[in-house]
Amino acid sequence: MAIKRRDLLKLGGLTLIGTAASAAVGGVYTKPQEALKGSRWALAIDVVKCKENRATCGLKCVEVCHSLHNVPSIPDKKKEIKWIWEEKFEHAFPEHEANHYLNEKLHDTPFLLLCNHCDNPPCVRVCPTKATFKREDGIVMMDYHRCIGCRFCMAACPYGARSFNWIDPRPFIAKVNPEYPSRMKGVVEKCTLCYERIAEGKIPACVEACPAKAIVFGDLRNPNDEINKILKERLAVRRKEELTTYPSVFYLIG
């Protein structure tokens, strides 16, 4: 049956009304009541505690994060996807490689690496579609539905924090968590500091999962927050400080 001109016009009118209505409704977003509120979320990872408990902790932070966020376990190292992982000091801080004394002290200390949620993030600067962007609370976010997979962000990230779905990741997810979306092939992904948990008033999964309570989560801009107290008392370093990306992940080394 051929569509009549009159019907087509009706359909057009309806579409217009629908668009106008959605435009009127959209743009009004209020944070849920129970959401945690902060202006620059940060993590302080106590690597001293990590080292002490490494034999017994079973790397719970990695396990919980990856299973919660449907991060696939791809055996091929070149195609692997990781949001948080363990690395040796000389790889986490290669600029200190020549300092044998420091190297010797920290050689056996595990360093948990993840997206640094930089205050001045190069990945956000280079993204051609704003698929990766910085939220008001400092979280560097990913929009998997907008990402075109150009991987400019991966070139720009000086921390190697980003993974690309070279193949369909779904067959490599042992047990799918229906609460969180899995990704498709051809998009970049990374840690999003559990924005979905923060919206429900929960702290990031890695922080909660750590049996040694080695990771502290807090708001850097809130002077009364515990994280500020810890960062003042302890010796804290960040990765590749010289690039002035201002990471939000601190490592407490002493």
Next chain:
Amino acid sequence: MIEKALTGSKKYWLWLAFLGTLIFIGFLCYLLQWKIGLGITGMSRDVSWGFYIANFTFLVGVAASAVMVVLPYYWHNYKDFGKITVLGEFLAISAVLMCMLFIFVDLGQPNRVLNVLRYPTPNSVFFFDACVLSGYLLLNLLCGWTVLHAEYKGTKYPSWLKPFIYLAILWAPSIHIVTAFIYQGIPGRHFWLTAIMAPRFLASAFSAGPALIIILALLLKRVANFDAGQKAIQTLAKIVTYAFVLNLLFFFFEVFTAFYSGIQSHQAPIKYLFAGLHGHAEWVPFMWASYILAFIALILLVIPATRKNETTLAVACLSVFIAAWIDKGIGLITGGYTPTPFETITPYRPTLPEIGIAIGIWALGFFVLTILYKIALGVKESKELRVKYQGVLIKK
């Protein structure tokens, strides 16, 4: 004018069929990539750009180099370039087309490519690159086609075209500068974070591009009975020589800064590319091949006798082209990703389907180039007075 491309010798059709076959093979490889994902390539989490982006970068230079024939002709009224100007413009068109295709096949989600325009992001160099590349394509199509069409009609090109020609001349360097900015504005990649990246790109472009035009002109002389003119080719050869000397000098500046400063992290990529690092030497033979070819080209170009001889000039130009392709293509990309941000090395080698797709795109570029050149030469030929008298062809 298009009718000129529809008639041709047997060789012409065979050549197109050959390119068509390569395009088809490339397309089949791309279907595989479409289905499985970029996982069919040799790229990895650590080396996340490879052969596609390497070819893209190199071809932007080829596209930009058209300005080296257009500028002298229109700005300095250098009449000897009259016959090859359109060759330069049409080369730019096919090169930009290849660039765009190389970007397209490199995307993980190609069906979302228009997101770049739907969500314009001025702080991203990619956004600017997409803008300047498509602008350059349109400008060259407009200028090349209009001028040729005027010639076809036996008139001078319309005066409204002049501003567009000048704009195209100014636009050409911009595409290559913006492409260099993709790399040189990234923190934490020692091999790329250098202010001389854009000048290096321009120097290698203005040597490799005109070198290709010389090769094409010499080829057309044999296969299409088209003589670009001794003087035009010699002037182009001088342009290639100067630009190539600058290109090698710029590379020397990089090496000097990295090694005299003594900063190991700046030396590491150069060491990896030319000598191997931590037991990895995947690209050493290629880089040395590139620089040996560069050295041969340099000698052949600098000595006037070998520059004036068409055979040695052709060898020199071919060497320049291949040397620049290795150096600015694959060397630049793998050097930027090696060592990784963790100071480790993940080797990269393109896979067969990846190379198949790349060859398909090159074939498509040359397919378009062949058709455009066929039209251009057909128009030029039809304007020549030819009389066949008692079986002897007399040309004026």
